[in-house]
Amino acid sequence: xxxxADHPVLDQPVLDHPVLDHPVLDPRFAAPFPxxxxxxxxxxxxxxxxxxxxxxxxxxxxxxxxxKSDWQALRSAGAAIRSHVLENxxxxxxxxxxxxxxxxxxxxxxxxxAEARQIxxxxxxxxxxxxxxxxxTMTSAEIQLNPFLEAAGVRTYETxxxxxxxQLGQDEPSHIVVPALHVNRSQVREIFARTMGLKNLSxxxxxxxxxxxxxxxxxxxxxxxAISGANFLVAETGSVVVVESEGNGRMCLTLPRxxxxxxxxxxxxxxxxxxxxxxxxxxxxxxxxxxNPYTSVWTGVTPGDxxxxxxxxxxxxxxxxxLAKEPERQTLRCIRCAACMNTCPVYRQxxxxxxxxxxxxxxxxxxxxxxxxxxxxxxxxxxxxxxxxCYEVCPVKINIPEVLLELRSQVVxxxxxxxxxxxxxxxxxxRIAHLLFSRAWIFHTxxxxxxxxxxxxxxxxxxxxxxPSVGGKWTQTRDLRGFPSQTFHEWWAERDLKxxxxxx
Amino acid sequence: MSAPGQIRQQGARQQILDxxxxxxxxxxxxxxxxEYALLxxxxxxxxxxxxxxxxxxxxxxLREYDAEVVECSPENLPSSIASQLxxxxxxxxxxxxxxxxAWLAPGFDWRIDHNLSSAEIEVVExxxxxxxxxxxxxxxxVLHHSATEGRRVITLLPDWHLCILxxxxxxxxxxxxxxxxQEPPALATYISxxxxxxxxxxxxxxxxxxxxxxxxxxVHDQADQPKNQ
Numbered sequence: 001x002x003x004x005a006d007h008p009v010l011d012q013p014v015l016d017h018p019v020l021d022h023p024v025l026d027p028r029f030a031a032p033f034p035x036x037x038x039x040x041x042x043x044x045x046x047x048x049x050x051x052x053x054x055x056x057x058x059x060x061x062x063x064x065x066x067x068k069s070d071w072q073a074l075r076s077a078g079a080a081i082r083s084h085v086l087e088n089x090x091x092x093x094x095x096x097x098x099x100x101x102x103x104x105x106x107x108x109x110x111x112x113x114a115e116a117r118q119i120x121x122x123x124x125x126x127x128x129x130x131x132x133x134x135x136x137t138m139t140s141a142e143i144q145l146n147p148f149l150e151a152a153g154v155r156t157y158e159t160x161x162x163x164x165x166x167q168l169g170q171d172e173p174s175h176i177v178v179p180a181l182h183v184n185r186s187q188v189r190e191i192f193a194r195t196m197g198l199k200n201l202s203x204x205x206x207x208x209x210x211x212x213x214x215x216x217x218x219x220x221x222x223x224x225x226a227i228s229g230a231n232f233l234v235a236e237t238g239s240v241v242v243v244e245s246e247g248n249g250r251m252c253l254t255l256p257r258x259x260x261x262x263x264x265x266x267x268x269x270x271x272x273x274x275x276x277x278x279x280x281x282x283x284x285x286x287x288x289x290x291x292n293p294y295t296s297v298w299t300g301v302t303p304g305d306x307x308x309x310x311x312x313x314x315x316x317x318x319x320x321x322x323l324a325k326e327p328e329r330q331t332l333r334c335i336r337c338a339a340c341m342n343t344c345p346v347y348r349q350x351x352x353x354x355x356x357x358x359x360x361x362x363x364x365x366x367x368x369x370x371x372x373x374x375x376x377x378x379x380x381x382x383x384x385x386x387x388x389x390c391y392e393v394c395p396v397k398i399n400i401p402e403v404l405l406e407l408r409s410q411v412v413x414x415x416x417x418x419x420x421x422x423x424x425x426x427x428x429x430x431r432i433a434h435l436l437f438s439r440a441w442i443f444h445t446x447x448x449x450x451x452x453x454x455x456x457x458x459x460x461x462x463x464x465x466x467x468p469s470v471g472g473k474w475t476q477t478r479d480l481r482g483f484p485s486q487t488f489h490e491w492w493a494e495r496d497l498k499x500x501x502x503x504x
Numbered sequence: 505m506s507a508p509g510q511i512r513q514q515g516a517r518q519q520i521l522d523x524x525x526x527x528x529x530x531x532x533x534x535x536x537x538x539e540y541a542l543l544x545x546x547x548x549x550x551x552x553x554x555x556x557x558x559x560x561x562x563x564x565x566l567r568e569y570d571a572e573v574v575e576c577s578p579e580n581l582p583s584s585i586a587s588q589l590x591x592x593x594x595x596x597x598x599x600x601x602x603x604x605x606a607w608l609a610p611g612f613d614w615r616i617d618h619n620l621s622s623a624e625i626e627v628v629e630x631x632x633x634x635x636x637x638x639x640x641x642x643x644x645x646v647l648h649h650s651a652t653e654g655r656r657v658i659t660l661l662p663d664w665h666l667c668i669l670x671x672x673x674x675x676x677x678x679x680x681x682x683x684x685x686q687e688p689p690a691l692a693t694y695i696s697x698x699x700x701x702x703x704x705x706x707x708x709x710x711x712x713x714x715x716x717x718x719x720x721x722x723v724h725d726q727a728d729q730p731k732n733q
Contacts (some may be wrong), residue, residue, distance in 0.1 A: 185705050304619055
């Protein structure tokens with residue numbers, strides 16, 4: 001049998017022909033980041049919506065982190081726990097499986113997205129389910145579960161308010177915690193009025209929220225099957241943890257007969273007590289709350305309380321390959337709080353859709369290309385100014401800039417060996433630069449001729465206003481200072497010959 | 505498909521575990537626990553507030569969440585419950601099967617939860633429960649869903665929740681709650697304020713699907729020593 005790591009086989013897409021005019025969040029079809037970012041940069045309403053939402057969260061987060069005197073200690077503990085798990089992932093997953101199974105759960109393993117979708121569909125078929133209610137789960141979006149189930153004849157109902165807005169508006173998430181932050185109240189009103197048949201709906205968020213409550217209440221009470229994600233899996237107890245705000249999660253976890261949870265294999269924590277760290281950093285980082293309104297912990301099946309059948313699907317989908325080495329491995333420490341995107345100057349300008357993935361922002365820029373085994377999304381590691389703000393806010397201390405740099409070098413190493421790239425001006429230029437810097441005499445000779453050559457482009461004021469060819473791209477928008485008559489090396493050599501004090 | 509209680513030996517399972525093992529340097533099983541024990545935990549575990557300050561913080565946090573808080577002595581608890589129910593304007597209440605009989609104020613339509621169906625709970629207007637403990641730092645009420653705290657569904661469907669919290673159940677920090685639950689619960693719900701959303705323009709809206717109204721009676725049981733249930 002061939003080892004999957006040696007021959008990565010990419011999962012077949014669910015949608016062969018993505019609808020244009022619609023953000024494409026499949027990295028295999030998405031436009032390169034600089035192209036995908038343009039529609040947002042040209043849409044002032046969208047930029048205003050994104051900036052407003054981010055400003056609100058950032059202000060709340062800042063205040064609550066500031067009041068926590070042991071914040072850095074919590075970050076260190078969070079990072080250490082998550083690293084320890086990743087280094088010992090196999091035994092912790094096996095322990096989770098044993099404990100969850102003993103508590104009446106059924107554990108499934110899915111090597112890729114296609115397997116996960118099929119496992120879930122098989123369970124739904126066995127349950128004879130034609131409808132399913134869902135709690136917001138990015139992992140389900142990652143494997144494109146909804147279009148797959150719809151095509152197989154199972155109606156999916158998202159129950160998180162933001163996810164309803166997106167599902168009814170046929171839109172895509174642009175943030176992992178507040179997925180509809182790019183949609184404003186009048187746009188929500190329009191979507192709800194159209195799809196729920198409520199002509200007189202106002203755009204007051206209270207009225208819109210009430211409309212969603214009514215729309216879903218009967219679904220919660222009548223649909224017997226639910227799908228959730230997981231914020232954490234606890235190995236020691238076999239428990240699953242979901243954090244949320246609205247109560248739609250509790251509805252889905254409590255009322256149906258059958259519950260299916262899909263979770264990335266990296267979500268496991270060693271012990272129940274580790275939640276004392278994770279729950280303290282998660283809500284503060286994610287929504288700027290001391291604690292999110294509802295956190296649910298459940299363990300397999302509890303007779304008389306909640307679903308009678310419980311399934312967990314453990315999803316690999318590229319994650320196990322990311323364990324191989326640092327700095328990339330730390331990507332899997334992520335607890336999906338979104339603090340990195342809220343603080344990112346690039347995300348603030350472009351919003352989430354530009355990343356062409358359900359995971360946008362700095363974490364998406366390192367996670368998505370790796371989940372794609374570096375075959376797609378190669379522009380994402382460059383979608384950053386490397387300012388380091390994401391590292392500073394990360395509650396589990398993922399050094400995102402470090403991973404970005406590593407992935408950039410991998411992308412460049414891929415590219416420069418491509419046949420068509422030999423005469424690519426950038427790689428040609430870099431090869432020439434490599435030659436120039438390899439020997440001192442070549443460097444000095446080049447300097448000598450360069451100084452003579454550049455004189456033809458230098459104005460009387462000592463500035464270069466216009467360069468030919470690729471150099472023009474620089475001088476189009478800025479001037480360049482002309483070369484000085486003396487190089488530093490020449491000045492240094494001259495200075496050495498004079499007694500101290502006379503150097504000039 | 506295999507039955508619950510039995511580990512499924514399927515292709516992907518071995519493939520994934522092999523791939524993980526090939527890519528990690530797991531310590532031997534006997535060292536796993538000792539390595540875990542060495543992880544740095546220098547964050548604040550025990551609180552530093554006095555009992556009064558701790559309780560005051562808890563009440564302040566609850567009020568920040570728009571929860572209604574009243575305080576009473578243990579003797580006055582039944583009458584305090586009655587007056588809360590009275591002022592709610594509601595008549596039909598559900599109670600967990602183990603709720604003390606003295607808490608079931610007369611004059612109301614009580615439905616005791618002996619496995620009521622969702623439809624039966626849906627017609628109920630309010631719920632009264634005890635709590636496992638509460639965390640002052642974040643204003644969190646912890647339910648472990650024992651016989652006095654009720655099944656998960658009864659604190660979910662009714663729109664109005666009255667929770668009885670004893671002062672001795674309040675801890676200051678989240679780690680103190682975790683040291684209190686030596687035996688991890690199979691089910692737990694941590695409630696920090698009523699159901700809410702900020703999904704539309706970050707405007708906080710109270711009450712989406714869970715109870716919109718959270719009322720808490722804090723009982724001054726005057727014990728400095730934390731009392732486990």
